[in-house]
Amino acid sequence: MGISEENHPVVINFEEYEAIRLSDFEFHGHVEAAQIMGVSRPTYTRIYESARRKVAEAFVQGRTIVFEGGKVYFDSEWYSCNSCGCWFNHTEKGQKIDQCTLCGSTDIEQYFDNSQNPVNEDRCVCPNCGSETVHLPGTPCKNEICPACKCQMIRRGAPFNQGSGNNNCN
Amino acid sequence: MKIAITSTGNSPEAKLDSRFGRCSFFVIYDTVSHSTEFIPNPYIENIEGAGLASANLIASKGAEKVVSGEFGAKVKSLFDSMKIKLVILKDPEKRINTIIELLNH
Structure with a gap:
């Protein structure tokens, strides 16, 4: 070779x-x-x-x-129909689609997956009372003080009773 | 053209089955002869691979489109490779005869 x-x-x-x-x-x-x-x-x-x-x-x-290789799958292009409310794809990439596969309406639009709302956004949580605030990137959660009970906060999902300082509340 | 629809029952009044691989019946509708054929899903009790087996059944019936409530990732890529078009209808209350009317636009 x-x-x-x-x-x-x-x-x-x-x-x-x-x-x-x-x-x-x-x-x-x-x-x-x-x-x-x-x-x-x-x-x-x-x-x-x-x-x-x-x-x-x-x-x-x-x-x-x-x-090369790997576990990949290229999804086909998806469209939504504003008339019958269905979603449909077509298998020929690059070919223009002008009517709904199901009801034949021309009131269709291409669907882009822009679900950008971060479901798992980082949040600080109070280990004492459970109130949450949005985590500011760059600021450690333990620098945040719970607005309700003045405890040091921790990252949501982190195990409780980890680290020190959480005894200083109230 | 033949179109497959997933159905909860074996009559035109039955509602759309929102699952693909484990639907109760497949309806094969022929747009030319306007005939419908109801096939009980033989893979409904499969522990795994119900989707892929159902997809192959539909392909063997010569359908070029499939209407259902949802398709899994494996089924999507298989249908793509077989050039069978997918239609997702998020309305479990739609009846088979209503869908057939829509298809006869």
């Missing part, structure tokens, strides 16, 4: 490419990026970690990068 053992290419999967694109090109956080890719946050972090290691390997060892 003409490729020596030292110079066989580094294979980056499509999901690894996507992880680098989401994190390092579009600057999404891992929680957000995981939602976009439809995987759990830990899985996303694993994919991203693997991607970064492969890139580093290629840089340091001067190897070629090849993009």
Whole structure:
């Protein structure tokens, strides 16, 4: 094949490419990026970690990068019909669709998945009374004081009774 | 053209089944002869793979479109590769004859 053992290419999967694109090109956080890719946050972090290691390997060892494979599925284009309220797709990419597959109405629009509302947004929670505030990136939750009972707050989802200082409430 | 619809019963008055792989009946409607065929879903009790098996059944009947309430990711990509169009109707109260009327636009 003409490729020596030292110079066989580094294979980056499509999901690894996507992880680098989401994190390092579009600057999404891992929680957000995981939602976009439809995987759990830990899985996303694993994919991203693997991607970064492969890139580093290629840089340091001067190897070629090849993009291929992985568990990917390119969804077809989806449309919604304003007349009968259905959703429909069509399988020929790039072909223009002008009427609803179900009812034939021309009152249709292409559907883009722009559900950007972060369901799992970071929040600070009071371990004492349970009241929550929106977490400010860059400010540790323990620097926040609960407006109701003056306790130090912790990150939502973090185990209670971790760390010190939570005895100073009231 | 043949169109498959997922149904909760075996009559035109039955309502749309919102599940694809585990629907009660498949209706195969022929837009040319206006005939309908009701097929009981043989895969309803399958522990796994009901969606893919149902998709293959529908493809073997020659349907070019499928109307249901929801499709899973595996089924979507299989239908895409078989060039079968999907229609999602989020209305479990719609009756099969109403859907057939819509299809005869």
